[in-house]
Every structure is written in structure tokens, then in C-alpha cells.
Amino acid sequence: MKRHGILIVLLVTFIAFMLLLTNTPAPTQSIRGSKPIKIALHFSTSGWGRSFAVEELHGGLLAIHQINAAGGIYGRPLEVVITDLRSDYNYAVTVAKKMAADKEIIAALGDGASGIVMAMKPVYFEAHMPTIAPVKAGILTKENFDYTYRCLFNDDWAVPASLKLWKETLGIKTISILHTADAFGQSGGDTMVARAQEYGIKVLSRDNYAVTATDVTPQLIRVKAVSPDALIMWGYGEPIINAFRGIKTIGFNKQILGPSGIFDANIISAVPEQVIGAIIADAMSVDDPIDEVQKKFISAFKAMYPGETFTVYAGAVHDAANILAEALKKVVKGDESIDRDEVKRALDKTDYFGNVGHFKWSATYHEAPEQLMLMTAKKVGSEIKVVRYSK
Amino acid sequence: MGSIILQIIFAGTTIGMIYALVALGFHLIYKGTGVINFAQGEFLLLGSMLMWFFWVNIGFNVFLAFLLTIVCSTLAAILVERVTFAPLRNQPHLTLIMVLLAVAALYTHGMLFAFGNNPLSVPSFLSKTSLSIFGAGVHSQAILVAVIFILSLFGVHFLFTRTMWGRSMVATMINKEGAKIIGVNVDLVSLYAFALSAAVSAAAGALIAPISGAYYARGFIWSVKGFTAAIVGGIETTIGVIVGGLLVGLIEMFLATVFSADLAEMFLFIMLIVTLWIKPAGLLGIREAKK
Numbered sequence: 001m002k003r004h005g006i007l008i009v010l011l012v013t014f015i016a017f018m019l020l021l022t023n024t025p026a027p028t029q030s031i032r033g034s035k036p037i038k039i040a041l042h043f044s045t046s047g048w049g050r051s052f053a054v055e056e057l058h059g060g061l062l063a064i065h066q067i068n069a070a071g072g073i074y075g076r077p078l079e080v081v082i083t084d085l086r087s088d089y090n091y092a093v094t095v096a097k098k099m100a101a102d103k104e105i106i107a108a109l110g111d112g113a114s115g116i117v118m119a120m121k122p123v124y125f126e127a128h129m130p131t132i133a134p135v136k137a138g139i140l141t142k143e144n145f146d147y148t149y150r151c152l153f154n155d156d157w158a159v160p161a162s163l164k165l166w167k168e169t170l171g172i173k174t175i176s177i178l179h180t181a182d183a184f185g186q187s188g189g190d191t192m193v194a195r196a197q198e199y200g201i202k203v204l205s206r207d208n209y210a211v212t213a214t215d216v217t218p219q220l221i222r223v224k225a226v227s228p229d230a231l232i233m234w235g236y237g238e239p240i241i242n243a244f245r246g247i248k249t250i251g252f253n254k255q256i257l258g259p260s261g262i263f264d265a266n267i268i269s270a271v272p273e274q275v276i277g278a279i280i281a282d283a284m285s286v287d288d289p290i291d292e293v294q295k296k297f298i299s300a301f302k303a304m305y306p307g308e309t310f311t312v313y314a315g316a317v318h319d320a321a322n323i324l325a326e327a328l329k330k331v332v333k334g335d336e337s338i339d340r341d342e343v344k345r346a347l348d349k350t351d352y353f354g355n356v357g358h359f360k361w362s363a364t365y366h367e368a369p370e371q372l373m374l375m376t377a378k379k380v381g382s383e384i385k386v387v388r389y390s391k
Numbered sequence: 392m393g394s395i396i397l398q399i400i401f402a403g404t405t406i407g408m409i410y411a412l413v414a415l416g417f418h419l420i421y422k423g424t425g426v427i428n429f430a431q432g433e434f435l436l437l438g439s440m441l442m443w444f445f446w447v448n449i450g451f452n453v454f455l456a457f458l459l460t461i462v463c464s465t466l467a468a469i470l471v472e473r474v475t476f477a478p479l480r481n482q483p484h485l486t487l488i489m490v491l492l493a494v495a496a497l498y499t500h501g502m503l504f505a506f507g508n509n510p511l512s513v514p515s516f517l518s519k520t521s522l523s524i525f526g527a528g529v530h531s532q533a534i535l536v537a538v539i540f541i542l543s544l545f546g547v548h549f550l551f552t553r554t555m556w557g558r559s560m561v562a563t564m565i566n567k568e569g570a571k572i573i574g575v576n577v578d579l580v581s582l583y584a585f586a587l588s589a590a591v592s593a594a595a596g597a598l599i600a601p602i603s604g605a606y607y608a609r610g611f612i613w614s615v616k617g618f619t620a621a622i623v624g625g626i627e628t629t630i631g632v633i634v635g636g637l638l639v640g641l642i643e644m645f646l647a648t649v650f651s652a653d654l655a656e657m658f659l660f661i662m663l664i665v666t667l668w669i670k671p672a673g674l675l676g677i678r679e680a681k682k
Contacts, residue, residue, distance in 0.1 A: 046508035086508060209652070214603040214612075217402040218647035218655075225395045238510040238604055245602070249521040250398055250528040270512035 031334035036079035037072075039064075039324065040099045040108035047087025048211045049113040051236045051264040052313035056112050056134055057082065059314030062297075062304050063321030073328045076335070078321075085111050087211075089119040096120035100127030106328075106338045107131065109320050112313060114140060114183035121148055128340045130347055132320035134313050136259070137187040141366050147344055149366040151320040152312070152356060153283060155184075155259075159191040161372050162281040163199045166230070166257060169374055169389070170279070174202045175257075176228040178219055178243065180235035181208040188234040188259070204228045213239045220246045230254055236261030244274040255279065263377060263386050265309035272384050275377045279389055283356040283371045284312040287385040290373070297355050311386070312356060316368070319354030326352060394526035399648050400641070401524070405533040405602070407640020408540040412595035413617025414624065414632035415543055416588040421626050422551070422560045423584020424480070425567065426487045430471075432614030433498035434589045437464050438596020439605035440502055443511040453516055460597045461590050468589030471497075472582055480581060495610065502607040513600035532601045539594050547591075547629050556583060564627075616643075619663045625673025634675055 041060050043053035061080065068077045081099065085092040092111065099105050100123055107130040111117050114137035124131050125144050132149040133140070138156035140148060166172045177192050179185030189206055196203050204226040207219040216239055223231050231254060233243055240262050247256065248271075256262070256278040268275055289295045297315055301308075327346035331338060350361040357369025374389035413435055420428040428434075438460055445456035475490050517531040551557035562570040563580045570577055596605075603609075616639065624635020639659060646655035666673060 048510065050509055213652075214606075214609060215406065217406075218644060218652060221395060221398050221402065221648045224398070238512075238606070241512055242602075242604065245520065245530070248528070249530045250402075251521070251523055251526070266512070270514075 032075035033332070033335035034075055034077075035335040036077050037328060037332070037338065038079045038081055038102070038105045040083065040105050041080045041110060042083040042085050042092075042095055042099070042108060043110040044085040044087040044092075044113055044116060046084055048237045049085075049087035049111070049116065051261060051266060052112050052134075052311065053110075055265075055308065055310035055314040056110065056317045058305050058308065058310070059301070059317035060109050060321045062301055062314075063318045063325070065304065066300065067321070067325045073325060073332045074334075076332060078325070081105060085116055087113065087116070089116060092116045092120050093123060096123035100124060100129050103337070105129070106340055106343055107324055109133070109317060109324070111135075114187070117148075118183050121145075124148070128344065130324075130340060130344045132324060132347075134316040134320070135184075137183045138191065139183055139187055145366055146363075147340075149320075149323075149347060149361065150368045151316040151323070151354075151359075153368045153370055153372065155188050156191055157367075157370055158259075158281065158372060159188055160195045160198070161370070162257075163192065163196055163201055165281055165372065165374055166279075167199045167201055169391070170230070170255065172201060172229045172255065172257075174204050174228045175230050175232050176205040176207075176223040176226060177203060177232045177234060178207050178209065178216070178223065179233075180211050180237070180239070182211055184261075185235050192232065192234070209235070209239050209243075211235075211237050211239065214242065215246075216243045217246050217250070219243075220250050220252060224250055224252045228254060230257050233258040233262050235259075236264065238266075240267050241270045244271040248274050257281075260311055260313070263311065263375075265311075268309070268377065268384050275384065276379055277376065279374055279376045280386075281372050281374055282312050283369070283373070284315050285373075285375050285386055285388055286310055286312075288375070288387040290388075293353060294355050315355030319352070319356055319359065322354065323347065323350050323352050323359060326350065395648075397525055397527035399644050401527050401529045401533070402648075403641035403644030404637060405530065405536060405640070406644060407620075407637035408533075408536050409595060409599050409613075409636075410616050410620040410639050411633045411636020412536075412540060412543060412591060413613050414621035414626075414636045415547060415629070416592040417617055417621040418626055418629060418632045419547065419560075419588040419591065420584045421621075422564045423588075424476075424487075424581045425564050426484060426491065427618070427626075428585075428588065429488065429491050429614055429618075430495035430498055430610075431588070431592060431617055432612065433495050433502075433610035434464065434468060434592035435596040435599075435613050435617075436605065436607070436610040437467065437498060437502065438593030439513070439600035439603075440506050440511065440596075440607070441593070442597035442600050443513050443605050444506070447511070447513055457594075457597050461593045464593030464596075465586050465590045468585045469582060472585035476585070477578065477581065480578070495614065499607060499610055502610075506605075506607060508607070511600075511605040513605060515601040516598075530602055532598060536595070536598045536602075539598055543591050543594075544629065544633055550587075551629060556580075560584060616659070619659055622663055622673055623666050625676030627672065628675050631673050631675035635673065638674075 043057045045053040064078045083095050112134050114135045117133045117135045130147050134152040136155040179189040209216045260280050260282040330346040331342040348363045352359045357371035376389040416431045441460040445451045445459045522529045559575040559580050563577050620635040620639040621632045625631025643655045
């Protein structure tokens, strides 16, 4: 009986101890704070690279608004330092140096232009500042990418995947490539030329244009002369508007293909009739979402920025901000200062389902999910909608 | 192949007409003041920007927007001439050129301030955006550019051959002091030259906006191309700048299409240097260029 009594006491003590442990939150969660956590949101909202910058900024701001509305990171609100990078490489480096020097800023989101991010990358590498960018150029994660993360798919994967889709779905056999003369365009053009043959596609011509070009007529005349099944316009920005106009002017009536850059809001509003029928390969369609995550994001974006046109780029930066918040939850301890390297290590363990797919990062893998589908511009009533392509 | 050659000719002629209109602006101010106006490209770009402002941004009727663009650009040039150029007219040429370079920078930054750092898009004036001629396409806006081009050509020719104003401008260019002695008001001639040059450039700028868009920083490149056209053709003759513009446009389009855009640019500047070296008065120049 006495032995039973001892056992009961031990059992009760054990249960009480376990209950105590269960009710004790994890060390990082036990201490709540109030000091804002600063993050940089820098995008080229003006200049030639502005195509998606405003929606990218707003995608990030929406996520931060949602995170802060839900109590921030254990009580600490996210505070953003917004800067326009002006589509200017030198200015972007100056901004990066300023951000890096401010020890309170623990991470950065942006830019959306490959060349700009590449220009800022050495500064952030030196400063151990984690950066997440909606950038597709393969070169971004080729070397020294310890602190650089990608929230949109890598073109080294996407270009061959797009070629495969175009071949299988559209039966394209010959192509001409017209790309921007920057990191994004060069990288896409190189990969297409190197990989097209694998998919039974012949590259008939390849040309480029400066992102500040006023006229791409000579390049388009050359394309018309070789008469490909499709013209791939691997670019973005103002010259795409001129290219679409030029295509119509010179009477080139073959299939137009490209990345989502050719369907930005400025382009669609400037040349609405010309974009109809063009096909892109991308991860998300605002007019035709594929899952609940996308639907939820699209509806929140529309509620916060009514009337604003947006695309996958806004979704990708929304993902980036949420991924960063998840990482911060693993490192924040009350109002203590946050170590950028700790944030980086937490980002390296990312496992997150977002608008552009399932992110799974490690110390050596900083790529975005490989999610791709064909989409086309269609006239629905008086509006141009970008919807999933079907024959 | 035939339609490709025709395409190069159409595209080259379109861009050539624009260069010729910029060159015509250089020609007018040169005739009226004897000075090269390096803000000429900015005069044209202001036309593109104002067309966007009045038509796309405010929503005026296209004809009203076009007229307002010309009026405002002309007034801006008059203001510039009175405030910056006129007080220094008797200074050495180098001073005047420096002043006009400063005016170019002023225009550029003024447009950046007023219209922002974003490229602006202007729709075509005509509902049908392109026409097909023997299998080659032409931007419908190019037809309007051609109309203004022909009107400007005959207008300027008429000015210099049939009016006292034009003759006064020629006299001022040849010998300013002599012109004063025979009763020419050189002060007024300079003012007319700036006003007329700005009006022609603004009309051209408004018309090309649907083809090339409008971006605050593009004035310099228009100036350089227009200057090349004026020097190659001969800045002192109306027909010279017109031929120079068309020649530069066609050569540029041909080389850019057959070889590359970079090579075309290089060739144009080589052509400029060679012209200054071999025939400084230009292909159709009537006498040696003034030093």
C-alpha cells in the first residue's frame, strides 16, 4: 500500500512536471517585444525597369500589412524602408550600401530587374544581408549566393521547360529570339539557343535590344525575313511596347511567345489589341488562379489595391515577405537585436507553400518552386484578361 | 526579299523624316543666329511630352492637344531665347553654345520634374495603326509625319526664298554687323528663329510620340542624330538638311537590319567625322562652313 502511495505521488509529480513543460512556450516565443524590425523594400518604381515594380512593392506591403495585423513577429511589427532604385545600377549600389550600413535593417526584398540585383549582390554579400528577389536570371544563384534568394523560378529551369511546353502544346518547330541586352535577356537567350535542339526546335535568328531602345524595327525586319513559326520576345519594359507596335506595322503575323514581362499592365494598356493571342509561360494567372493560396492572395490584393493591375510578380514578393516573417519567428527574442546571419540560417530551412508553389530552401539551394503553365491574353468583354491557355 | 527591302526603305524613310525635322530645327536657328542649338532634340522631346500631357493625361481632343503642344513649345522657346540667349548674343560663339547646352540640360531636368522618370506611351492618332504597301508595313503615324515633313520643307523653303523674314535670317547668318547696317533687326530675327524651330520640332515630336514613346532622357540622342543629319547634308541649306536626314535614316536602318544596330550607330558617327573632314559644308552645302 505504502509502495502504491509512493508510485502515485511519483506519477502525479511526473504529470504535473509534464504539464508544466507543455505550458511553457519555446524560449523564442516566451518573450514578446514591441521594437519594430526593419526590412528594406527596394524596387525600381521608375525608369525602364519599372514594369512590375509597383505591384512587387505592393505585394510585399500587403504581406507586411497582414503580418503586422496578426500581431507582427511576437509583438514586434515589421517596419519597411522603401526606396525607388530608379532602374539605375549605380544608384542601386548606393542604396544597397546605405541599407547594409544600417545594422537595424535585417533583410531586403527586391529589385525585380536581374541586372540591378546583380549589381547590389556583392554589397549585400559583404554585409551578410539576406536578400529575396523576384528575379529569374540564372546567373543570380550561380555563385556567391549565400545571402541571395529567389522567389520566382530560375530561367535555367524555366526556359527549357517553356520550350518543352511550346513544342508539345503549340507544335512550334522554328523560333526567332529577340531579347533584352541585359542579364535577364542574355541569360534567357543563351539558354534557349543551347537547349532548343533538345526539344526539336530550331533557332532561326537571335537578336537583342537595349532596355532603353526607342526602335526595334531593324530586329523585327530580320525576324520577318527568316519567317519562324514563333517569335520569342524575352524581355520587358518600354521596348516591348514598340516591338508589339512594330510587329503589327511590318505585318508579322506568327505566334508571339515570351515571359510574363510581355504582359505587364503598361504594355497591355498601351497596345491592348496587339497582345491578344500572345502566349507566356509563368507560375500564376491573376485572372485564372490554380489553388486556394493564389485565390486568397488575389482577393486580398484586390481589396487592398482596388483597380490596380498585378501579376505573378506581386504574388512572388508576397511569398518572399511571408517567408522572411517565418524565418524571423525562429530567431526573434523579445526586443533583442537580430543577427542577419541567424536570419540567413533560418531562411535556409524554409519550407513554405506560397503563390508560386512550394519553397524548400537549404544552405545550398535558394531557388523558387518549379511551377509553370501557359497563359494567353484574351479579350473578355472590354477588358484584356490573362488566362490559362487551352487549344 | 523584295518586301524586306521595301520594309527597310519605309522604316528608314520614317526615321529619316524625323531626323530631317530635327535637322531643320538646327538649320532654322543656325540661319537666324549662326549658332548650333544643342537643345534641338529637347525641343522635339518636349513636343512628345506635351502631346502626352494634353491628349492622354488631360484628355483634350487630339487636334486641340496638337495645337496646344505647338503653342506651349513655341512659348517655352521664346522664353528661353529671351532669358538665356538674347542677353548673351554678342558673346563669343563658344559662350552661346555653352548656354544652349545648359538649356538642353534645363529642358531635360524640367521634363523629369514635370513628367517623371517613366516612359510615356501615346496612342496612334489614327484608328488604323498600320498599312500594308506591296507586302511591307508602314506605321499609320508615318503618313502624318510625312505630311508635316513636306509642309515644313516647303514652308521653310518659302520662308527663305520669298519672305523678308527669311532673307533677314540669311543676312544675319552671313554677316550680323552688315545685316544691322542694312536695317535688319537681328534681335527679332533670333527670336523668330527660335520660335519657328521650336514649332517645327514640337509638331514633329507630337507626331512621333506614338512611334517612339516619350521619355525625358531621349532628347540628347535626337539632337545627336539630327545634328549628324544636318552636318552630313549641309546645315546651311534647307534641301541639305532634308537630304541629310533621309540619308542618315536610310543608312541607319539598312545597316541595323543587315548587320547590327551598334554597327549602324558607329557608322553614322564615322560619317559625321568624315564629312567634317572632307566637306565641312555638307553634301549639299553651298560654301565652306563658318568657323
